[in-house]
Amino acid sequence: MTEIRTVTTLRSKREEIVSSIKLYEDRIKQARADLAHVNACIKIFEASGDPEDMPRYVDVYRLFKRGEQIALCKEALASGPKSTRELALHVMGAKGLDVGDKVLAKALAAQLIHALRMQASRGKIERVGKKGTALMWRLPSG
Incomplete structure (x- = not known):
């Protein structure tokens, strides 16, 4: 049909x-x-730049002004050699961040390694070995 x-x-x-x-x-x-x-x-x-207002996944680069991390690290190294982890915790404390946040501390430490190595290549910081798996740093002597 x-x-x-x-x-x-x-x-x-x-x-x-x-x-x-x-x-x-x-x-x-x-x-x-x-x-x-x-x-x-x-x-x-x-974003206001206030660490309290930022979500956990925000990039840590936005938390610091140019050269601020290295200045804080040098401030900590004035009292003697420190590991990358100790420097990361010092920087976090100086910025008012939660020093108990292990994820942020690890991310910041990874970022600091590059900045510290660049400073070491310029002779502004010295690498003095390892403490466990963390690199140790100090200010140049003399």
């Missing part, structure tokens, strides 16, 4: 509407992703 032209036209229209709905759903999904990115950017630019 042959189909009525009206039914054929309605089926065709139904397929057109279904594909339009899919297209609009994809556009809505993309718009939601774009909105999430814009909101994240707003949070970044509105």
Whole structure:
């Protein structure tokens, strides 16, 4: 039996509407992703710099001014050699960060290693060995 032209036209229209709905759903999904990115950017630019206001996953580079970490490390090294871990805890304490936060301490220590090695290559800090697995540092003598 042959189909009525009206039914054929309605089926065709139904397929057109279904594909339009899919297209609009994809556009809505993309718009939601774009909105999430814009909101994240707003949070970044509105950050006050206060450690209490920052989420745990924020990059530690944003917490310090240029050269501030090394200045704090040199301040700590004035009292004698220290390990990278001890320096990280000193820097955290000086900035008012939670010294009990092991994740932050480890991230900060990893960042400090690079900065301290750069200072050592310039002769401003000396590497004096290891204490367990942590590197030891001191101010240059004389």
